[in-house]
Amino acid sequence: EMQLLESGGGLVQPGGSLRLSCAASGFTFNTYAMNWVRQAPGKGLEWVSIVDSSGDGTKYADSVKGRFTISRDNSKNRLYLQMNRLRADDTALYYCAKSDCDSTGCYTVDYWGQGTLVTVSS
């Protein structure tokens, strides 16, 4: 059974950093691109970033470009999101999300984790 399990969320002060992690199982991790998608409380979904199956190619939303870094470790079946210079408007539930193909153009998500909550507040 396919599973995506996020961790690393929590309360952080503005300007601080967090590293999210996602453990994947039940599928061939190194053949699919992976995404982070977030949802602020009571709001709609917002795509954050994508990394291709090899980890060489990445794309970011303008709202996080230069502050967030997506990466993956295919030997450990893990996806990461390093978040720096966090702001109040980064507060959201962050979902680890599997693409349906392998490149950074594969924006269709066919499986989602349950999410990890990031709260940025003083």
Add this chain to the structure above:
Amino acid sequence: DIQMTQSPSSLSASVGDRVTITCRASQSISSYLNWYQQKPGKAPNLLIHAASSLQSGVPSRFRGSGSGTDFTLTISSLQPEDLALYSCQQTYSLPPTFGGGTKVEIK
């Protein structure tokens, strides 16, 4: 960025009713349109991809249609388990963007 506008933002319907949700793109996106269902407290689930292709395992009462800028998600006979937030997503260009969502409630 391509803006995705959904309507209505919420609706209430009875079990067995036909429900229609619309999604409009700010520019043509061909058929690069997905629909997701998000039940309360749960992660989203892909219902429809490429505007009209039913994802494996999704009940046949869900149907997607449209191309260009105007798209529709239809639930042919609403069921109690269809209580959810429904969101469209364009995958035509970076960044992929979502509509604001339509909350479906059961009368």
